[in-house]
Amino acid sequence: MRSYDEYCSVAKSLDVVGDRWTLLIVRELALRGRCRYTDLRNGLPGIATNLLADRLRELEQAGVVAREDAPPPIATTLFHLTPRGEELRPVLDGLFRWGLPLMTDQKPGDAVQSHWLAGALEETLTDRSPERPPVEIEVRTGDEPIIIRTHDGAIRISLGVANDPDTTLTGEARPIMGLLLGLLELDAAQAAGVRLDGDPTALDRVRGGSPAAA
DSSP, rough: OOOOOOOSHHHHHHHHHHHHHHHHHHHHHHHSSEHHHHHHHHHHHTOHHHHHHHHHHHHHHTTSSSEEOOTTTTTSSEEEEEEHHTTTTTHHHHHHHHGGGGGOOTTTTTOHHHHHHHHHHHHHOSSOOOTSSSOOOEEETTTSEEEEOOOOOOOOEEESSOSSSEEESOOHHHHHHHHHHHHSSSSHHHTTTTTEEEEHHHHHHOOOOOOOOH
16 A cells, blocks of 8 residues: 655545545445445456455555455355444545546446446435425436435335336446436437336436536
8 A cells, every 4th residue: 555655634545545446445335234245346347356356455454445255145255344444435425426427428448337427416415395295216228227206205216127117227338327407408318318108207306416417
C-alpha cells in the first residue's frame, strides 16, 4: 500500500482507500452485504484475481474489511465491512450522487451490473406524490431486473421481477438512467430504444429533477 506521506486526514484516508479498485470493493460489500470471493470477483469485471486478493488483504489490515467462515451448507469464507468500513457509506453515497451527471457517457466496452444502477437510483429518486397510493416500476436492463417501489413516501429499490408492476421500462442502461434521472424526456428515451409498458404517470411519480437533453 503506497502512502502520500502527508500529515493530512484526506491524504491518510487515500492511503487506505485511494488505490485503484479499493473503493469499488467497498462498494460491492456495501451494496451486497457479505460476499464470497467469487461474488466480489464477478462484481468487479476486469480485476485480476491476485490484485483482488492483495486489496482485500490491505483492507483487512486497515480494519475496513473482515472475513468469517460461513457455517454449512455454505462452508466458505465470507467478506464483510467492519464498523469502520461501514463509515465509508456516506462517502460512497456522495460519489453516487456526484457521478450521476457523468452517467450520460457510456463507452461501448463499459460493463453494466444492475446493483450498481440500483445504488445510484436509491440515492437520487424521490416520491413526488407520497400522499397517493404506492406504485411499482420494473426496469429491465443490466444483468437482472430492478424494482422501484414507493412506500410511505420513500423509494425502495431491489433486484428481481415485479409481480404486477404499474410500469415496465426495457432498454439499454444509458437512456433508461437518463430517463429516470430526469436527464432525458420520454420521447428522447424512446427514440434511443427504451420501451415503456403500462402507466407513464407512475414514471413521472419518481423521476429525478428537471429534464434536460443528455
